[in-house]
Amino acid sequence: MKGVIMNVPVTLTTEPKPIPEDVGDTFGAYFTDHMFLMNYTAGRGWHDHRIVPFGPVPVHPSASAIQYGQSIFDGYKAYRCEDGMVRLFRPQAHIERINRSTARMCMPQVDPQDLLAAMVQLVDLDRDWIPHQKGKALYVRETMIGTEGYMAVRPSAEYLFLLFLSPVGNYYAEGVNPVNILVSDSYVRAARGGIGAAKAAANYGASLLATEEAKAKEYTQVLWLDSVERRFIEEVGTMNIMMKIGDEIVTPPLTDSILPGVTRLSALQLLREWGLKVSERQVDINDLMDGVRSGLVDEVWGVGTAAVVSPVGQLTYSDRSVVIGGGRTGAVTQRLYDAITRLHTMPGPDPYGWRIDVPPRAAG
Ligand SMILES: Cc1ncc(COP(=O)(O)O)c(C=O)c1O
Numbered sequence: 001m002k003g004v005i006m007n008v009p010v011t012l013t014t015e016p017k018p019i020p021e022d023v024g025d026t027f028g029a030y031f032t033d034h035m036f037l038m039n040y041t042a043g044r045g046w047h048d049h050r051i052v053p054f055g056p057v058p059v060h061p062s063a064s065a066i067q068y069g070q071s072i073f074d075g076y077k078a079y080r081c082e083d084g085m086v087r088l089f090r091p092q093a094h095i096e097r098i099n100r101s102t103a104r105m106c107m108p109q110v111d112p113q114d115l116l117a118a119m120v121q122l123v124d125l126d127r128d129w130i131p132h133q134k135g136k137a138l139y140v141r142e143t144m145i146g147t148e149g150y151m152a153v154r155p156s157a158e159y160l161f162l163l164f165l166s167p168v169g170n171y172y173a174e175g176v177n178p179v180n181i182l183v184s185d186s187y188v189r190a191a192r193g194g195i196g197a198a199k200a201a202a203n204y205g206a207s208l209l210a211t212e213e214a215k216a217k218e219y220t221q222v223l224w225l226d227s228v229e230r231r232f233i234e235e236v237g238t239m240n241i242m243m244k245i246g247d248e249i250v251t252p253p254l255t256d257s258i259l260p261g262v263t264r265l266s267a268l269q270l271l272r273e274w275g276l277k278v279s280e281r282q283v284d285i286n287d288l289m290d291g292v293r294s295g296l297v298d299e300v301w302g303v304g305t306a307a308v309v310s311p312v313g314q315l316t317y318s319d320r321s322v323v324i325g326g327g328r329t330g331a332v333t334q335r336l337y338d339a340i341t342r343l344h345t346m347p348g349p350d351p352y353g354w355r356i357d358v359p360p361r362a363a364g
Helices: 064-068 091-104 112-125 201-216 262-273 285-294 331-345
Strands: 034-041 045-053 071-080 086-089 137-146 158-168 179-183 221-225 233-236 239-245 248-251 277-280 297-304 308-317 320-323 355-358
Touching: 034 112, 045 112, 064 137, 071 091, 071 201, 071 331, 086 112, 091 112, 091 137, 091 262, 112 137, 112 158, 112 355, 201 221, 239 262, 248 262, 262 277, 262 297, 262 308, 262 331, 285 297, 285 308, 285 320, 297 331, 308 331
Parallel strands: 179 221, 179 308, 248 277
Antiparallel strands: 034 045, 034 158, 071 086, 071 137, 086 355, 137 158, 221 233, 233 239, 239 248, 239 297, 297 308, 308 320
């Protein structure tokens, strides 16, 4: 953890909240006692780094985040590991993505070292909130919003960066059991040339209606197709998608309408290390449906920070439904889930150097 200097001024809460004994299957229902903030002003850069009690932040009614969607976020998890150490899982990869998202949205870059130091300090301060139960973790949410009070459509000259924490359980009520997915043939998540590869708030607003309609029909999530031909598979809900076609593991190649997931990166590295044949290539939804029906495709799963690895048990497209792998979790899906969750909480250094230690204050 060399180079991570903890020097952000802290104002402690005077009203600490009770820490839940078990957050259940909630995702984002609880927030810890503190948050990190910093401000940006054009010509001055980032300033006023601080940790303060968690709570509302005042925002100008004409802020570009509110009026024109200059708002990005990112998120990853901190785990309580088997040796008692708290560790952040791949925070640098998420910080790199923040800087790609902000570049796309005409927002300022953050200093990776400064932000990592703030993350370590904040997670350390609120470490008692990290769940003890297996599979549960502390979700770290980073957000940047344009805050300048100005009406014209142009990039804001002022920004607020927020870092806050939420103890979370399983993202899906199904846990690691197969989920039921509806292929969206009337809505798209992101268009070519658009902002789909950025973790921009607007992408999530755009996805709500399709997801709500799917949930009303008892589906867990939506599978998104490309915006041009409406037939190539892009993502599943808030996860990247992978499938086993014969003995080949396939995931769509990254484009400007797909979010480049960090879990996708971890999964691809592991799958290749295991000697499996892995391809990043386009898959037509009709071929996938036919492949499942013939038995050629026997596993489909999503990968993402929130759900980690989530098997798809059933897929519905144009009123036709197929059950994948008998509706059970397949061997590759399970192996990937076991391997990634092991890396989250294993003792000592991990083989890839993906994790950052958060030593307790006394030892820090
Ligand atoms: C649209 C979308 N795709 C994919 C992912 C998976 O990304 P990651 O593995 O970095 O969490 C997410 C979650 O962040 C997402 O929101």
